[in-house]
Amino acid sequence: MADLILRDLVKRFDKAEVLRSINLEVHDGEFVVFVGPSGCGKSTTLRLIAGLDDVTSGTVEIAGRVVNNLEPKDRDIAMVFQNYAIYPHMTVRRNISFGLKSSKASRAEKTRRIEEVAAILGMTNLLDRKPAQLSGGQRQRVAIGRAMVRDPAVFLFDEPLSNLDAQLRTQMRLEIKKLHQRVGSTIIFVTHDQVEAMTMADRIVIMKDGRIQQVGTPADVYHSPANMFVAQFIGAPSMxxxxxxxxxxxxxxxxxxxxxxxxxxxxxxxxxxxxxxxxxxxxxxxxxxxxxxxxxxxxxxxxxxxxxxxxxxxxxxxxxxxxxxxxxxxxxxxxxxxxxxxxxxxxxxxxx
Amino acid sequence: MKLYRDLTIHQKQIVWAWTFLALPVLFYGVIRFYPTGNAILISFQDWNLLGDRTWTGFDNYSTLFADPVFWKVFKNTFVYLLLGTPISLVISFVIAYHLDKTRFLHGFLRMLYFLPFMTSAVAMAWVWRWFYQPVPIGLFNNALASVGIPQINFLNSTTNALPAILAPAVWAGLGFQIIIFMAGLRAIPRSYYEAARIDGVSTWSILWEITLPLLKPTIVFLVVFSSIGFLRIFDHVFNMTTNNPGGPLNATKPLVLMIYQTAFSSFDMGYAAAQTVVLFVVLLVVSLLQLRLLRDR
CATH class of the missing domain: 2.40.50.140 (Nucleic acid-binding proteins)
Known part of the structure; x- marks a missing residue:
């Protein structure tokens, strides 16, 4: 059970209210994509789920417990960042093992997990390289590997494909979707690209100005948009x-x-x-x-x-x-x- | 003009390149390389500034290496370096690390730390000299006396004088080092720290495994820069020991001060030049060694 429930989530920075009463229920194993224009609050929502920012009011519930006051490491989540956040001075192996820093597993068990993740991502031969020797797509995979090795209840992706070129983006999109089908974890994926949202999501959450505009399957939001904003935002060229x-x-x-x-x-x-x-x-x-x-x-x-x-x-x-x-x-x-x-x-x- | 017009584009580029290079070439030639070469030349000669230069070969160098004062001074110079550089780097890093996290009065605090760097070394040395005076004048000894601790002989002791002079020198350089460290800290992407927080990495591990390795270019720069500074220390020493420069008993005398005295008190230019050449070689070797040791493997 790894349901994620957001209840009346509000976030204010000083006086600016960036999230206004977000309510959302994400089911176990679901691939949910947050999409919206910049400044709509999608990344903020993700950071609140991760625990990188404090919730102003409302609750974040992961697998049945309210995690508002838990440190990120205790929330059973893993996050992939837009700039990958992989350390340039460490090998791929060390980078991935960083995800296991707080784990109590034995050294042999950790090594086994790292090898396993590397095999799933097809990076076994890259483990001893430094990030500078990798291509953009490979670095992206290292970042995903570091998240996977933690075996979290919820994966959080913060615009992970926006630094890649168009062709690689299409390829990684497919890989992430396949990965989801294979490991079956809950994924929250933030993007500003409606094509990514449509192609990857089980359900799409469309946001604007700190509010959820519509939640639904790609077909729902495309064929029955709840309002003009959703209608114009989804689909290219626009309606x-x-x-x-x-x-x-x-x-x-x-x-x-x-x-x-x-x-x-x-x-x-x-x-x-x-x-x-x-x-x-x-x-x-x-x-x-x-x-x-x-x-x-x-x-x-x-x-x-x-x-x-x-x-x-x-x-x-x-x-x-x-x-x-x-x-x-x-x-x-x-x-x-x-x-x-x-x-x-x-x-x-x-x-x- | 016709001559210039008939040149090819490539030839014109060469003409312009040399035109622009002429000024720095002239500057370096006349202001830097000529005196350097001349100093090396004089180090093999005997000259008192007024009389003739006479060729003496390696005499100046053999005198120097046989001179016990030179070895004392040589040792002092390295004590300044080996104490000054690590102490100033550790202090400035600790301050920069915490100042970087402080939002309260951030700009004001940064200005306070930078202020000593902009102040004249002579003025500072004299203020610190006053701090070090015995009761009832000196600040430190007064403070000690008020809590009943015996007097400390700061500047008149052969063991205490060098650290007492090093302290204001370290303090004066902190501002610059803090600013450079803070720039280095700011350049590390926040997401590295956020990723580490999610992975549950301890603050101590973050410092040792993420912050410090990523600060390496900054650290290399500061180590080399501050080492050169401490190897060339002069003004603090000279101004805090004016009655007997470099004293007591040469306990605080650095190489530059010895060069100054040999040249402008004894007017033995050849001997002073030989010391200069030795200092130059020391600086070169230390800098190259540091760059090599701290280089990325």
Whole structure:
């Protein structure tokens, strides 16, 4: 049992409140990713779980005990840092053995554990090297090794992939996910990259301004975003937002005067914002919503993204990869009504 | 001008490089290397500043190595070095280590520690000299007397005088060393300490296994720098023992003071130059040895 429960977690630095009432339950063996823009409080949350910073109010509970007043080493956690925090003057073996400093295990047992971890991470032949002789990905693995050797209840990753180049990042992403499937520990992973969040997480926690915006599986947050922030943050390119007003309980009028019909009921008289993902918006469909001219094309091979200037602003749509419309061409963009998200324009909350 | 215009880019670069190099080359040649070479030359000659220089070969050196005062002075110089460098480094590290963790009045405290470094050595030496006077003048002896401890003869004792002079010299250099140590401490990423905290490493292990090894470049710099300083100690000694410079009985006399006296009291320039050459060799050997021992393996 290694559940992690955060209850009404608040963190203040002097007067600035950086975390406002965080409530979250992470189940044993779950891979949870905290994602959000910089300054949203995701790293602070991680540091509170680790015990590197003090909680202002609320509780952190790991495996059934409140750990607010426990030293980091007594919390049964391990952490991988953004800059890896591996010591440049020690060999890989010494670096990994640092994770066992406080362990009571015998010397032989420690050696066995280090060898075992090195084997899992494919670093057996690197054990006697210094970090300067390793590549970025290998250093990353040493940092993970030092965490693994502690055999903690919860792994904490603080943006561990952001110092790697794009190709290596994709590779390490896969390795960490495989590692999770193999060892099955609880993992809390912090990142600002929504692609990392989507690809790795069992559940994603999206944060902004010290608050949790939505918690859900990657499919949940992608297909049913709780508000406009989540809708725009998850998915690349971002969701198109089109302002409108509810005319009657099944219809929305756009700025262009175009009227849309929904099968689902809407609160009347509200200003709303419609959200449509670029891949749901395509040219020359029968039920067109807006009309405009293509300003830029971005061919991606299997599809082409087109930027279209319309009365409702610039929109991004997906066109065919082989025969996309020319720049300057007039296109009519349409989407299926079930793929259109409706948000309250004032609060940003999802209405449908 | 036409001549310059016809040069290739590479040739023009060479012209400019030498133009800019000319000033430092001239400076080093005239101000540094010429006097150094001249000193080495004079060390093989006999000269009283006014008369002719006469070639004497190795006479100055053989006189020097046979001179018991030279060996006494040589030993003093190394006592200054071997006591001064480790003591000042340990004290300044301990202060820097704790000052680095102090938020309260941080800037003010740092300024206080740096102040002695900016103060004139002559003024400091005279203030310390006053501290060391017997009752009823000296601060230390007055303090001792008030709690009933017998007087200590600081500057007039052959055993106490050298440490008594070394103390203000160490104290004066602390400010600089503390600043350098603090810069070194600041350069160590915080995450190293955080990772160690999570791994449950004790404060003592963190200090010995993380902080000190990562401070090695700083330590090497300070060891070499402060060693050179103590090997060349002069102003503190001279000002605290003005009645009898280097006394009592040469107990505090360092090599530089002996050179000064030989040159400007006895006007025996050849002999003084030979001592200078010996000091130069000592400095060179000590510095190279330290760099080699402390080098990264």
């Amino acid at each position: 198109n937002l089109i302002p409108g007003a509810v005319a009657h309980d099944h219809g929305v009028t756009l700025a262009s005067g175009q009227s849309l019909h929904f099968d689902r009921a809407l609160p009347q008289g509200r200003n709303v914002t419609l959200g449509i993902r670029p891949e749901d918006l395509s040219p020359d469909t029968p039920d067109a919503i807006v009309e405009g001219q293509v300003t830029v094309r971005e061919p991606l091979g299997h599809e082409t993204l087109i930027y279209v200037g319309t009365p409702s602003g610039d929109l991004i749509a997906k066109a065919d990869g082989r025969t996309p419309p020319e720049v300057g061409a007039s296109v009519r963009l349409g989407a299926l009504s079930q793929n259109i998200h409706v948000f309250d324009a004032d609060t940003g909350e999802a209405l449908l």
